[in-house]
Amino acid sequence: MAAKKKKTEFESVLNRKAKREYEILDSLEAGIALLGTEVKALRAGRVSLNESFVRARADGLWLERAHFGEYAHGNLHNHEPLRSRRLLVHKAEARKWLQRVKEKGLTIVPLRMYFHGRYAKVEIVLGKGRKLHDKRQVIKEREAQREMRRHGKRG
Numbered sequence: 310m311a312a313k314k315k316k317t318e319f320e321s322v323l324n325r326k327a328k329r330e331y332e333i334l335d336s337l338e339a340g341i342a343l344l345g346t347e348v349k350a351l352r353a354g355r356v357s358l359n360e361s362f363v364r365a366r367a368d369g370l371w372l373e374r375a376h377f378g379e380y381a382h383g384n385l386h387n388h389e390p391l392r393s394r395r396l397l398v399h400k401a402e403a404r405k406w407l408q409r410v411k412e413k414g415l416t417i418v419p420l421r422m423y424f425h426g427r428y429a430k431v432e433i434v435l436g437k438g439r440k441l442h443d444k445r446q447v448i449k450e451r452e453a454q455r456e457m458r459r460h461g462k463r464g
Contacts, residue, residue: 322422324358331436340397344388346380363417365407370396
């Protein structure tokens with residue numbers, strides 16, 4: 310009997326701004342429909358999620374403004390760097406999230422993009438925008454935790 314292959318997760322791209330700018334309420338793993346040169350650019354780490362967001366259309370969820378750098382050997386078959394990319398989620402999950410966005414004024418942002426086995430995945434989160442004073446409070450709490458850990462190790 311053949312041994313079962315273990316699926317590996319390879320972290321590729323993080324959206325560092327998302328945790329700072331939004332209070333994360335819920336997360337969901339979604340597949341993403343990519344072209345061949347986009348997959349190669351993702352494997353090379355030439356992707357940026359900093360200014361990206363998820364938009365709801367009639368036919369599902371779409372990743373907007375994610376920058377996929379051009380693949381060096383793509384020649385005339387290369388992709389458009391800022392095109393919209395379809396997210397692959399179940400319709401029921403998409404409807405549930407869209408309802409929450411409409412009711413409470415929340416937003417959907419991509420947190421990270423990675424490979425799960427051979428498939429590209431995007432972790433999208435439902436977030437509520439933080440105000441400036443909320444951001445300052447989070448920074449104060451983080452600094453206090455760091456200070457406590459530092460003094461705890463010495464004493």
